[in-house]
Amino acid sequence: MKEAALQAAAAFLGLAGGIAVGGGLVAFLIVLDVIPRLAQISGSQSRGPALEAAVVAGAVFWTCADFFGLRLRLPGALLLPAAGLLAGCFVGTVAAALTEVLNVFPILARRLRMEERLRWLLAAVVLGKVCGSLFEWLAFRTE
């Protein structure tokens, strides 16, 4: 009886934590306008609910896979690069959205009178991110 009550309490705690984390993830993506932006690029504004479902499904699936050790045993040579590229794209859009929310570029370009060269400054940030990330995996984290 006591065991079952403890289990129920743990389940309640887990559910509460999950709701908080899931809500936080969605709120984060909404604040950054990542999903509308991707919908706009791909011309699928009308399929918003499907894109939301993709986020929810991804979060739930990979959480389960992680917790239950669900090994897919898929051909890594083919799928790993694809997974990496997609994951990177996602992080890239979030990073871009974050710098934009913080108004870094409008202020910087205006202060330095570099409005015409803005795209080169953007290129600096993009290249910096790619190089920093490559450096981390290939040179920094090799122990």
Next chain:
Amino acid sequence: MKRTVYLRLRKRVRLPRGGPIRLRHVARLLADPELERMLYDRIVHRPGEEDGNLVLIDILRVVSVVREAAPQAEIESMGEPYSLVELVERRRAGHPVWFCLVWLLLFFGSGLAIMNFHEDVSMPAVHRRLAQLITGTDSEHPYALQIPYSLGIGLGMVLFFNHIFKKKINEEPSPLDVEMFKYDESVHQYVVTEEYRRLDARSEEKAQT
């Protein structure tokens, strides 16, 4: 018959410093051709030292100028009630060295930022786990995942900002374009409010003396 002068003030104007501000600089007119030509040449304001580099031309000022030149004309104003004139000292872009410095600052700064982010969220461990879940085998360094991941970060940012290197992916303004516009608008709003306050203060002073 009364002659009507239609006029629309330009919201924002950039002029080289020195020389007076004429009506043609701050407004679009529609009237009889000869009246139009005469009005366009009228001086609205002679910027002095005290004006700084931003001058607000109020619609009332323009109306009084037009009235002086053509007392019988009826004035119809449409659009903005003011025109903000920015006096520039020969437009110069930032120095190339300055630009290189900023470029390097952004380059290394963003690189460091992404590495900090990866450390914060234990990205190496996540990558190892993800590779393990997909392939079923352990790997200390899943480079096949990590190298495309790094390139993907760049791709994702380019996608988000829509254009870099002049090539637009589609015709819509990027979020950055919109953001730049909004920022400029806010600055504009602020400046106009400030300039109006100064204008009112000055005319009050004049009224008292």
